[in-house]
Amino acid sequence: MERKAYATEEKILDPMIHTGKGFYLFLAALLALLGWSFYAWYTQVTQGLAVTAMRDIGVGPPWGLYISNFIFFIGLAHGGIAISAAVRIAGLKTYKPISRIAELLTPICLLMAALSIVFDLGRPDRILNVFLYYFERAGQSPLSWDLTVILIYFAFSAIYLFLNMRPDLAVLSKKTPRLAWLYKLLLVGYVSEEKEKVDRLAWWMALCIPALLVLLSGGVIAWLLGLMIGRPGWYGAFMGPYFVTAAVISAVAAVIVVAAVLRRLFNWQDLIGPEIFKGLASFLATSVFVYLYFVFAEQITVQYSGPSLTPDLSVSQAVLLGEFASIFWPMLILLFVAPSVALFIQIVLKRFSLVLTTLAALAILVGLWVKRVLIVVPPLTRSLLPYPLGTYSPTWVEWSLIAGSFVMTSLLYALFIKLFPLMEVRSD
Amino acid sequence: MVKYGFVVDLSRCMGCRACVEACKVENNTAQGVFWMHVFRFEEGRYPNVNLAFVPRPCMHCDNAPCVKVCPVGARYKREDGLVLTDYERCIGCRYCEVACPYGVNYFNWKIPADNYYIDWKSEGNPVQVIPPYRNPDFQEKYGKEQRRVAGGGQYVGVVEKCTWCVHRIENGLKPACVTNCPVSALRFGDLADPESDVSKLLVRNRWSRLLEERGTEPRVYYIGGPPFREGLREV
Numbered sequence: 001m002e003r004k005a006y007a008t009e010e011k012i013l014d015p016m017i018h019t020g021k022g023f024y025l026f027l028a029a030l031l032a033l034l035g036w037s038f039y040a041w042y043t044q045v046t047q048g049l050a051v052t053a054m055r056d057i058g059v060g061p062p063w064g065l066y067i068s069n070f071i072f073f074i075g076l077a078h079g080g081i082a083i084s085a086a087v088r089i090a091g092l093k094t095y096k097p098i099s100r101i102a103e104l105l106t107p108i109c110l111l112m113a114a115l116s117i118v119f120d121l122g123r124p125d126r127i128l129n130v131f132l133y134y135f136e137r138a139g140q141s142p143l144s145w146d147l148t149v150i151l152i153y154f155a156f157s158a159i160y161l162f163l164n165m166r167p168d169l170a171v172l173s174k175k176t177p178r179l180a181w182l183y184k185l186l187l188v189g190y191v192s193e194e195k196e197k198v199d200r201l202a203w204w205m206a207l208c209i210p211a212l213l214v215l216l217s218g219g220v221i222a223w224l225l226g227l228m229i230g231r232p233g234w235y236g237a238f239m240g241p242y243f244v245t246a247a248v249i250s251a252v253a254a255v256i257v258v259a260a261v262l263r264r265l266f267n268w269q270d271l272i273g274p275e276i277f278k279g280l281a282s283f284l285a286t287s288v289f290v291y292l293y294f295v296f297a298e299q300i301t302v303q304y305s306g307p308s309l310t311p312d313l314s315v316s317q318a319v320l321l322g323e324f325a326s327i328f329w330p331m332l333i334l335l336f337v338a339p340s341v342a343l344f345i346q347i348v349l350k351r352f353s354l355v356l357t358t359l360a361a362l363a364i365l366v367g368l369w370v371k372r373v374l375i376v377v378p379p380l381t382r383s384l385l386p387y388p389l390g391t392y393s394p395t396w397v398e399w400s401l402i403a404g405s406f407v408m409t410s411l412l413y414a415l416f417i418k419l420f421p422l423m424e425v426r427s428d
Numbered sequence: 429m430v431k432y433g434f435v436v437d438l439s440r441c442m443g444c445r446a447c448v449e450a451c452k453v454e455n456n457t458a459q460g461v462f463w464m465h466v467f468r469f470e471e472g473r474y475p476n477v478n479l480a481f482v483p484r485p486c487m488h489c490d491n492a493p494c495v496k497v498c499p500v501g502a503r504y505k506r507e508d509g510l511v512l513t514d515y516e517r518c519i520g521c522r523y524c525e526v527a528c529p530y531g532v533n534y535f536n537w538k539i540p541a542d543n544y545y546i547d548w549k550s551e552g553n554p555v556q557v558i559p560p561y562r563n564p565d566f567q568e569k570y571g572k573e574q575r576r577v578a579g580g581g582q583y584v585g586v587v588e589k590c591t592w593c594v595h596r597i598e599n600g601l602k603p604a605c606v607t608n609c610p611v612s613a614l615r616f617g618d619l620a621d622p623e624s625d626v627s628k629l630l631v632r633n634r635w636s637r638l639l640e641e642r643g644t645e646p647r648v649y650y651i652g653g654p655p656f657r658e659g660l661r662e663v
Contacts, residue, residue, distance in 0.1 A: 048584045049520075050537035057531035059460075062522040122520020122535060122585025129500040129519050136501045143499035143523055229642045230493055230529030384529045384639055385484070386467055386662045 008271065012423045015266050016176060019418065030411045037404025040397045041119070049122055051397045058387030061380030065398045066120035068372040069405060073113035074150070074221050075247035075368065076254050078213050080105035081157050083255060085206035094279065097272050100164070101262060101422055102255045106157035108412045110150055112405045119401045142227060145220040153212055160205050163198045166190060168425045179419065218244030225375070232311030233302070233379035242294050249287045250368040256280050256361035258413075260354060262422065271423065274352060281343050281357045288340035288364060295332070311384050318378045323391070328374060335367025430508045432592065432647065433619035434606075435626045435635075436483050439652030440613035443468055443481035450608035454593060456560035457580035458543040461534040463590035464605045469660035479663075482655045483614065485605065486511065486532040486590035487638065487646030494524035494533065503587075504573070509647055510592055512570075512577040518586040525587055529639050530646075533589045540581035565595045592616070619647075 044051050054064045080102035087095045118124050130147060138144045170190055173183040218240045225231070226239030256277060263272045302316040319328050339360035346352060381390035416422075443466060451457070451464040467482040488511045494503045495511060502518035505511050513524075525533035541549065541561055548559035558564075566579030571594070578595035580588045593603035601607070606616040617626035626649075633651035640646070 048536065048538045052537075055537065056460075056534050057525060057528075062525040062533075062535065117521075120521065122522070122587075123518065123583070126500075126517070126519045129502075129517055133500045133517070137499055140496045141499040141523070142497060143521065147499070228493070228497075228527050229644070230527055230639075380526065383531050384642075385531060386469075386656070386660075387531055388662075 009425055011266070011268065011271065012421050012425055013172075013175065015417050016172075016179075016419070016421065023414070023418075027411075027414065030407050030414070033407045034404060034411065037400050037407065040400035040404070044119075044397050044401070045124065051395060053392050053395050053398065055390065057380070057383055058390060060390045060392050061377045063120070063376055063380055064392060065373065065394050065402050066116050068369070068376045069402050070113050070116035070120070071221060071224075071243075071376070072250065072369050072372045073109045073116060073405070075217060075243075075250040075372075077106045077109035077113065077153070077157075078217060078247045078251045080109075080251065080255060081160065081209055082213055082248070082251065084160075085209040088203055088206040094273075095276055097423055098255065098259045098276055100161070100424070101259050103157065103161050103164075104413065104416060104422075105251070105254060105258065107154055107161065108409055108416075110154045110157070111412070112409055114150065115405055115408070119405075142220060142224045146224060149212070149216045149220050153216055156205065156208070156212065160202060162186070164202055165420060166198065167192075167195050168421050171425050172421065182419065213247070214244060217247035221247075225379075230384060231379045232382050232384060233315035238294075238298060238301075242298065245287060245291050245294060246368055246371065249284065249291055250365055252280055252284050252287070253361040253365045253368070256284065257358055257365060260358040260361075262417075274354060277354055277357050278352055281352075281361070282347050284361060284364065285340045285343035285347065288336055289344075292332075292336060292340070311382055314382050315378050318382065319374060324374060324378055327370060331367055331370045331374070335363045335370065339363040339367075429620060430618050431620035432488070432509045432597070433617065433626050433630075434485060434488070434592065434603075434648040435615040435617075435629050436648060436650050437613045437615070437629075437652045438480070438482065438650055438655060440611045441466075441481045441483060441652075442611060442613075443479060444610065446608045446610055447483055447605035447614060450604040451590070454596075454604035455580045455591070456544075456563060456566075457534070457588070458536065458538070458540045459545060461580065461588070463532070463534070463580065463588075465532075468663040470663055471659045471661065480660060482650070483605075484530065484532070484638075485592065485603075485648060487530055487644065487648045488592060490645035490647065491643060493527040493529065493644060497523045497527045499523065504575075506571055506573070510571075510594055510597075512575070512591055512594060513587060513589060514575040514577060515582050515586050515588070516576050518583075520585040520587065522587060529642050529644065533587050534580075535587050536581070536584050539584040544581070568595070570594050570598055 052064065054060055054062055056062060083095060083102045084099040086092055087099045118127065121127060130144070134144060134147070138148065166187060169183045169187050170192065173180050173187060222239035222243040225234045226236060228234050259272055260277065263269060299316055299320065302312050305313060318324050342356060343360050346356065377392055381392060445466050447464045448462060448466060451462070455463060457463055463486070465484045467484060469480040469482075471478050471480065488509055490505075490509070492503075492505060492511050495505050498504075499521065500517055500519055502514045503511065503524050504514070520535065522533075522535055525535060541559070544561075548561075561581045563579055566582065567576075568578065569575055570577055578591060582588075593601070596603060602616045606614045615626050615629060617624040619627055619630075621627060629651060630649055635649040635651045636654055637646045637649055638655060
């Protein structure tokens with residue numbers, strides 16, 4: 001038993017102690033890509049948003065990939081901390097090994113969501129106005145509501161991650177002299193008895209997390225679009241459940257992908273058992289079915305209405321038969337139906353393949369990114385007044401900045417892996 | 429208290445778009461930006477055809493969706509009813525543009541000074557005068573709030589829209605489109621004053637407003653027939 005505990009601890013700390021050539025290559029690749037994205041951003045800031053494919057109503061959509069990416073990252077952010085909270089509240093010990101891997105997604109993805117908004121601004125130099133006039137606007141503007149909930153959520157998730165990690169840092173400050181200064185700094189005021197209190201505190205925080213999840217994805221993010229009376233295809237109470245489901249799905253899919261990659265990379269096969277993936281995959285398949293039903297319900301409601309609701313109908317037609325159909329149908333079949341059915345068959349046949357599960361989760365993740373674009377863009381190319389139809393095909397600047405947000409996510413994740421333990425270290 | 433309103437007589441409009449022209453000259457809007465826009469329609473089949481026109485300024489709604497969504501309060505409603513944009517506060521998120529059912533907002537995607545029909549910066553600039561985007565009227569602050577709201581083409585990355593020519597109104601003039609209309613299809617005045625031109629027109633005529641069912645309470649009234657009807661095809 002002693003030996004096993006020791007071996008486990010070694011394994012968890014291994015990525016922090018040993019850094020191979022591969023890591024530096026990976027880092028160099030990420031930095032090079034980031035440099036490219038930075039160049040794209042420089043182009044956009046100096047030449048104006050004209051370098052994107054976004055345009056005014058009647059020409060193109062005023063919002064495009066950036067806002068879609070924002071909504072996507074907000075969705076991703078939930079999973080981690082929601083899984084971690086579930087582990088704590090419901091006592092799901094099985095999932096404990098991946099709880100920090102998951103938790104970490106939350107603050108990183110929230111940062112990337114905020115970054116996507118900065119990409120979208122015409123005047124990023126004036127971003128502080130959002131705080132300056134916050135109290136004047138917080139009563140009315142859904143964007144101010146977003147800001148509020150995102151800030152609360154970020155603070156919450158960062159504190160949650162930090163507090164739960166402190167006992168591990170105490171162990172580490174003795175083990176890794178190279179970074180001892182960092183751990184000592186983060187361990188200000190640490191007493192070994194605090195673990196018990198932190199556990200209680202974390203339990204209460206975990207209790208609030210589901211409420212925050214609903215408030216953010218089922219609430220303010222959905223209302224960002226759902227309250228817009230002037231946009232065909234958006235206005236309605238349906239957006240809340242629709243968005244919160246998508247958020248949960250993308251989050252669980254992301255946790256599957258990240259955990260599977262890390263498990264393979266660090267040979268953590270015995271630490272992260274297949275039963276974890278089995279559970280997450282069943283949940284994923286079921287929730288994708290719910291989402292597919294939502295997509296169907298959304299479309300039939302508009303299609304049934306007939307020509308009296310012309311603008312809404314024209315958005316639906318654009319997606320089902322028009323210029324977006326060539327994206328919509330492949331997305332629906334290849335990225336939603338096929339992977340969820342594959343996962344379902346796996347469950348029914350009582351077989352399990354981690355590779356298949358991971359690929360399915362990845363497909364669903366990509367599918368949800370595309371779906372966000374199809375939620376944001378089509379209604380902005382149609383109008384209630386007889387303007388010409390807008391068109392949109394994103395430029396290299398937009399693609400580069402979107403890539404930049406994913407590169408940054410990987411970079412932050414990689415740096416965290418090198419500085420902090422991804423699992424609870426057994427203390428002596 | 430003054431309560432500004434705008435009346436469009438569709439039976440008079442002949443689609444000359446002098447209002448569009450006047451607006452562009454007055455407000456120095458950049459290429460592709462039309463604060464005053466005129467929808468043009470035809471109906472029927474040859475030889476029984478008819479043309480119809482619907483001028484569309486900003487509606488300056490009483491329950492303006494753009495004002496509600498602005499996260500920094502750059503878009504605001506004045507006591508006299510004008511809905512204006514503070515160019516120095518706008519962060520360029522374009523939420524107002526997304527929220528507006530009428531599509532009246534225009535974003536400065538390009539640097540406006542480089543986006544005019546004439547290259548004002550070049551040495552051989554055809555008219556050796558102050559470029560229009562340096563119009564001193566637009567550098568001033570207006571209204572009780574004292575904010576930079578008049579004219580177009582001032583900053584890259586901010587949203588602009590029809591101001592009902594706030595800089596002219598404050599000097600006792602009418603909006604440029606109204607003044608320039610050769611057939612008096614566009615009227616502007618004080619709705620709170622029962623003796624005003626616009627009030628009388630609204631008493632004497634059946635009127636309607638665009639997308640009234642959306643609850644935006646627009647302040648632009650259309651008389652002389654319904655603005656949009658069955659069978660109209662956009663030209």
